[in-house]
Amino acid sequence: MSQPGQHTIVYSSTCVVTSIRWDPSYIQTLPGIIKIVQILSSFFGFICIEASGLASHTRGGFFNFVALVAIFFTGILLIFYLFHIIEKTFRIPWLMVEFAFCAIWTFAFFAVSIMAATYGSDAYLFAAFFGFCCMVAYGIDAFLKYSSLKRGEIAQGERVQKQTTVT
Template sequence: MMTEQDFPNPQVTTTVTTSNTTVQTNIRFDPLYIRTIPGILKVVQIVLNLLGFICITISPYRYHSRNSWFNTVAMTGFWFTGIMLALYLFHIIEKFYRIPWLKIEFCFCALWTFFYLIAASLAADQGRYDEASGAAAFFGFVAMVAYGYDAFLKFTGVRSGSLAQGERVVSKSTSTVTSPAY
């Protein structure tokens, strides 16, 4: 004869994870974005790109290949970051929330961190002959840090499943069902 102790107590645990995405698809101007950390980073990156570009442009060695590379990095960063800032300010990023904006920005910021490491190092070497290149190297290294920190923020956002703009609320509910013992 079997007793209750011979039968295992079946217990089923079910975890349900639901995700709710809340976005507003209307285009609107929101100047408060500039007060957020990503907004401040974008403004700082734009200013550093422009200052580095100006320093190289006034250099007597501006046509040297090293300085041309620096200007290419600075101007591409200036335009990409400026366009992204405009897209965030007008909530166009939120309107097209299905595009993986965080992944795109992460790739760009990580690549520009590397590009600025090279460009600023070359400008620093050129700075032995020219103060303007030395100043550009300073702005380039600071821009490298800004893009690196931005890449880190984008990476953590991608890993957590965040949206670039808008909200995604993830809720988990766990239920445990225990069968009665016979």
């Protein structure tokens, strides 16, 4: 707490390295592991629907659409993190983009998993299981992104804050 006549000034600086480089250590972090789980669960759910012989049904098509968009979007984000493209383009609000996608896809996987579970096919039941796994993974990811947004963090790199008291 500052005394009368004193002012506290908070400086914030962003420290990023803007070179593109390969960094496989990202997949050992919690966000990296969650992305791998999201991609694999989406892929396995997609395979279950395709192998069922009932993939042309509307429920299967909707499930596959949600799964393929998840694989595509999350796969691109994973590549961006592994090559530090996220850090290079730090001015884009990546956390907000990821939070919005993860929140929407949490509900999308909930909906398609319920539809798959109520279809009555064993393959659809397995797809529903993987869909619910995706729902949980995207929900956790959305929560982590929301928490990072509230703390004022950036997606990759560092934001450093210094406080100075001036009389």
